[in-house]
Amino acid sequence: MMIMMMSVSISFIVPMLVMTIATMLSKKSINDREKSSPFECGFDPKSSARMPFSLQFFLIAVIFLIFDVEIALILPIVIIMKTSNIMMWIMSTTFFILILLMGLYYEWKQGALNWAS
Secondary structure (H helix, E strand, O other), X not given: OHHHHHHHHHHHHHHHHHHHHHHHHHOOOOOOHHHHOOOEOOEOOOOOOOOOOOHHHHHHHHHHHHHXXXXXXXXXXXXXXXXXXXXXXXXXXXXXXXXXHHHHHHHHXXXXXXXXO
């Protein structure tokens, strides 16, 4: 019982000691206004919040997220190839890539891929 109480108390004391030392060592004496302010995509956080937001920036971010998810879905397809039926794999992969290409074509026709106007 004594050993258990000792190990529990040590498991509380050691992390508290480490956190206290880390907190004391991490304090900086000089706080710079620019370094302590948040940085949001090139916008100045000290200026007015009613600035017009660039729709092109938003569209580029959404397209990046879509293609990022597509890459995450395409990567396992290559790994599955060895363990699955090859005809079923070819059909499902072709269908998936056709859906992606149709979405890309739709975005292209809507003008979402025009980076500068």
